[in-house]
Amino acid sequence: MLALHRLLLLLPPPHLAVASPHHAAARRTPRRHVAREGELRGLGASVVGEEAPSSAVVSEEASTSGGPTKFSIKIPVGDRHILVETGHIGRQASASVMVTDGETIVYSSVCLADTPNDPSDFFPMSVHYQERLSAAGRTRLIDRPLRPTMPKGFYYETQILSWVFSYDGIHSPDCLAITAAGVAMALSEVPNKQTIAGVRIGMVNDQFVVNPTTEQMEESELDLVMAGTDSAILMIEGYCDFLSEEKLLQAVQTGQVAIQEICKAIDGLVQKCGKKKMVDAIDLPPPELYRHVEDISGDELVKALQIKEKILRRKALSALEEKVITILSEQGYVAKDESSGASENLADVIEEEDEDEVIEDGEVDEGEVHIKPVSRKPTRQLFSEVDVKLVFKEVSSKYLRRRIVEGGKRSDGRGPCELRPINSQCGLLPRAHGSALFTRGETQALAVVTLGDYQMAQRIDNLVDTEESKSFYLQYTFPPSSVGEVGRIGAPNRREIGHGMLAERSLEPILPPEEDFPYTIRVESTITESNGSSSMASVCGGCLALQDAGVPIKFPVAGIAMGLVLDTLEFGGDGTPLILSDITGAEDASGDMDFKVAGNENGISAFQMDIKVVVGITLPIMEQALLQARDGRKHILNEMSKCSPPPAKELSPYAPLIHVMKVKPNKVNLIIGSGGKTIKSIIEETGVDSIDTGDDGTVKITARDLESLEKSKTIIANLTMVPKVGEIYRNCEIKTIAPYGAFVEIAPGREGLCHISELSSSWLAKAEDAFKVGDRIDVKLIEINDKGQLRLSSRALLPDANQESSSKQQASDSTREKTPQKDNLVKMTTRRPRRKKQAEPSTVENATANTPANNATTSPKDLASQGSEMGKE
Numbered sequence: 001m002l003a004l005h006r007l008l009l010l011l012p013p014p015h016l017a018v019a020s021p022h023h024a025a026a027r028r029t030p031r032r033h034v035a036r037e038g039e040l041r042g043l044g045a046s047v048v049g050e051e052a053p054s055s056a057v058v059s060e061e062a063s064t065s066g067g068p069t070k071f072s073i074k075i076p077v078g079d080r081h082i083l084v085e086t087g088h089i090g091r092q093a094s095a096s097v098m099v100t101d102g103e104t105i106v107y108s109s110v111c112l113a114d115t116p117n118d119p120s121d122f123f124p125m126s127v128h129y130q131e132r133l134s135a136a137g138r139t140r141l142i143d144r145p146l147r148p149t150m151p152k153g154f155y156y157e158t159q160i161l162s163w164v165f166s167y168d169g170i171h172s173p174d175c176l177a178i179t180a181a182g183v184a185m186a187l188s189e190v191p192n193k194q195t196i197a198g199v200r201i202g203m204v205n206d207q208f209v210v211n212p213t214t215e216q217m218e219e220s221e222l223d224l225v226m227a228g229t230d231s232a233i234l235m236i237e238g239y240c241d242f243l244s245e246e247k248l249l250q251a252v253q254t255g256q257v258a259i260q261e262i263c264k265a266i267d268g269l270v271q272k273c274g275k276k277k278m279v280d281a282i283d284l285p286p287p288e289l290y291r292h293v294e295d296i297s298g299d300e301l302v303k304a305l306q307i308k309e310k311i312l313r314r315k316a317l318s319a320l321e322e323k324v325i326t327i328l329s330e331q332g333y334v335a336k337d338e339s340s341g342a343s344e345n346l347a348d349v350i351e352e353e354d355e356d357e358v359i360e361d362g363e364v365d366e367g368e369v370h371i372k373p374v375s376r377k378p379t380r381q382l383f384s385e386v387d388v389k390l391v392f393k394e395v396s397s398k399y400l401r402r403r404i405v406e407g408g409k410r411s412d413g414r415g416p417c418e419l420r421p422i423n424s425q426c427g428l429l430p431r432a433h434g435s436a437l438f439t440r441g442e443t444q445a446l447a448v449v450t451l452g453d454y455q456m457a458q459r460i461d462n463l464v465d466t467e468e469s470k471s472f473y474l475q476y477t478f479p480p481s482s483v484g485e486v487g488r489i490g491a492p493n494r495r496e497i498g499h500g501m502l503a504e505r506s507l508e509p510i511l512p513p514e515e516d517f518p519y520t521i522r523v524e525s526t527i528t529e530s531n532g533s534s535s536m537a538s539v540c541g542g543c544l545a546l547q548d549a550g551v552p553i554k555f556p557v558a559g560i561a562m563g564l565v566l567d568t569l570e571f572g573g574d575g576t577p578l579i580l581s582d583i584t585g586a587e588d589a590s591g592d593m594d595f596k597v598a599g600n601e602n603g604i605s606a607f608q609m610d611i612k613v614v615v616g617i618t619l620p621i622m623e624q625a626l627l628q629a630r631d632g633r634k635h636i637l638n639e640m641s642k643c644s645p646p647p648a649k650e651l652s653p654y655a656p657l658i659h660v661m662k663v664k665p666n667k668v669n670l671i672i673g674s675g676g677k678t679i680k681s682i683i684e685e686t687g688v689d690s691i692d693t694g695d696d697g698t699v700k701i702t703a704r705d706l707e708s709l710e711k712s713k714t715i716i717a718n719l720t721m722v723p724k725v726g727e728i729y730r731n732c733e734i735k736t737i738a739p740y741g742a743f744v745e746i747a748p749g750r751e752g753l754c755h756i757s758e759l760s761s762s763w764l765a766k767a768e769d770a771f772k773v774g775d776r777i778d779v780k781l782i783e784i785n786d787k788g789q790l791r792l793s794s795r796a797l798l799p800d801a802n803q804e805s806s807s808k809q810q811a812s813d814s815t816r817e818k819t820p821q822k823d824n825l826v827k828m829t830t831r832r833p834r835r836k837k838q839a840e841p842s843t844v845e846n847a848t849a850n851t852p853a854n855n856a857t858t859s860p861k862d863l864a865s866q867g868s869e870m871g872k873e
Contacts, residue, residue, distance in 0.1 A: 071269065082101045085098045095188035104166060106176045110187075125146070146192070224251050226256075245626040396590075406571060420584075422640070444530075478530065506598035564621070679691055
């Protein structure tokens with residue numbers, strides 16, 4: 001009976017057992033080391049059987065028609081509730097839930113394979129979140145906080161699928177999907193360590209708002225998405241308009257309180273209808289293997305980790321790993337055949353310890369365990385080669401952390417707060433509009449800026465408006481050559497999309513408003529070398545490239561990645577968490593945090609934090625990391641100011657010229673013409689690249705040279721002019737001769753009648769006696785009748801007529817000559833809301849002084865930032 005008692009102690013408690021006997025049989029494999037309930041509790045896990053305090057109440061609704069029972073719970077979040085429902089949909093999945101906020105509904109399911117994958121150092125989990133094409137980057141928001149909660153040694157492939165079933169245009173689905181996935185995982189058989197939830201925090205009128213509506217977000221100075229457990233923070237990501245570190249910490253604290261309430265409510269739902277966890281499926285390498293690997297690698301591993309160059313260090317570690325496998329194979333510890341190499345499992349331990357118990361006649365009572373006695377012959381433990389590699393990686397990580405904590409030195413010899421050497425240069429690519437090469441240690445980014453018109457804007461697909469486009473975007477590329485490897489090249493993956501978005505949102509607040517710089521701006525960041533923090537190198541390189549392209553940014557920004565060794569007591573420290581500045585790839589992989597922060601010395605523009613351990617981090621640790629990151633940004637900005645050669649800070653001669661003018665909205669059709677005939681003819685006649693018109697009367701002309709730009713401006717101005725009595729039109733062509741006068745074209749498509757009596761100061765019998773079609777004359781508009789027809793006079797401009805009316809001219813307003821329009825400057829905005837509008841000027845300047853025709857010092861580069869023109873009334 002002693003053996004049976006030991007067996008019961010080793011088995012998981014009922015609420016953490018396998019879902020069903022046949023399920024257990026299908027998934028059971030030999031175990032070398034089985035995680036027990038205590039190990040999960042040691043990480044602060046929320047065990048299913050424990051009572052979870054919650055103000056929310058789980059309701060159970062049985063179907064009247066014999067259908068499935070639905071369980072639901074309303075959870076208070078911010079100023080409203082979210083509804084979580086399960087049990088009535090997706091019942092063949094391990095778990096599935098529907099989460100509703102307003103009329104936005106997200107559905108998430110969790111499924112896992114029937115058999116485990118081969119052992120690996122990466123949990124085989126895939127996450128798919130689907131709205132439209134824009135959802136790729138948001139998938140990582142779900143994956144990143146869930147992954148730290150997965151136990152080591154659980155190799156069943158797990159898939160999380162999330163769909164937006166309904167969207168009301170008010171409540172955002174992305175943060176809701178994090179909570180939905182967390183609920184589904186908590187209800188499933190996957191033995192995750194803790195429940196997670198996610199929220200969004202906005203800041204409107206200096207007040208924090210939990211899960212703000214889309215309308216509130218338009219006024220918000222902060223967009224923070226965060227996820228965590230009831231006791232710690234696991235992930236934050238967001239963008240802001242240079243908020244201080246103190247404000248950001250207050251926002252995180254607000255979100256943490258909301259997440260705690262959600263997690264407590266979810267635990268109550270799990271107690272009611274959660275499935276039993278597959279704790280016995282956790283398959284860890286045997287403890288003996290760690291001792292063998294440390295004994296063999298020991299001193300050589302310490303030396304290898306001190307190699308400063310990444311490639312040489314990687315090769316040394318790879319050679320040492322092969323040496324460990326070879327020695328263990330020679331000693332007979334590594335199994336040649338994987339099937340015969342299974343190490344001791346739970347049943348083997350029980351049988352060896354209970355050989356004294358004898359079962360007579362081979363019969364046992366039903367429900368008891370049939371234990372067969374075996375001999376206690378000493379056997380050599382066999383390990384698989386995959387196990388050796390996994391253990392070697394863990395031991396290497398352990399040694400690296402110990403070196404940093406005990407010795408105070410990192411692999412490249414830096415202290416915890418030191419940054420790698422920084423070098424930057426601009427103008428590498430002569431034909432590019434702007435370029436910069438930013439190097440920080442062994443991480444390097446080549447940033448290239450291209451300026452263009454509206455046709456270069458990036459079209460994006462979303463839940464609301466399929467025609468939305470972005471006039472500023474950053475494309476991040478991470479080729480395998482950047483780490484000295486061979487790999488596939490194809491469409492951007494989720495990591496590249498996420499890193500590109502982080503760098504894009506870091507730079508966006510420093511861009512000028514569209515009315516000052518009417519270009520579409522594309523930044524391409526190609527990582528040419530990588531050893532950690534490549535997205536932040538893209539921020540630094542992108543900022544320099546923007547300046548080199550002549551984009552009038554508000555001020556420079558920089559980015560830095562921070563790391564963490566949380567439990568320093570384990571590695572010879574005093575237990576105080578150790579923050580690392582400017583982490584390398586190895587420190588990212590072996591550390592407990594990857595915290596990227598971008599901004600200037602006064603505030604933050606973007607941030608992203610991932611925690612690698614389920615215990616998460618607390619606000620004091622985050623505060624220390626933010627303050628240390630601020631010091632790092634100051635240092636980087638100072639080094640960027642030493643860029644050689646420096647940014648050009650003026651438009652490239654190869655950049656297009658863009659001019660924005662304003663006409664009356666009802667005149668836009670005159671520019672376009674029937675079927676676009678007129679606008680096409682203007683482009684063909686003048687040679688400009690494009691002419692874009694808006695319903696509000698905005699006209700944007702893009703050209704390669706000043707001459708073609710001026711031609712198109714003149715034609716459009718004449719097309720859209722509003723004639724006024726008293727205006728004079730020079731050098732106008734006679735289009736038609738009639739017995740009673742001549743029809744004169746004062747502007748393209750605009751003709752007026754010059755009566756025979758107004759053609760000359762002397763008497764004419766017939767108009768053709770003095771004029772013919774094609775002749776050019778000067779005319780004055782003397783009348784516009786009720787039908788809008790124009791009456792012109794050439795006689796009024798002749799010397800005799802001028803003398804007769806000289807006294808009248810002196811008493812009246814001076815005559816205005818009609819030349820191609822020199823109109824008043826106005827402001828316009830066509831970009832998406834993220835780029836802030838600039839306030840309208842209180843006074844209107846006269847365009848005459850600023851147009852190239854009247855300002856000899858105006859260059860083609862100055863033309864891009866010139867004001868708009870308003871058609872005369």
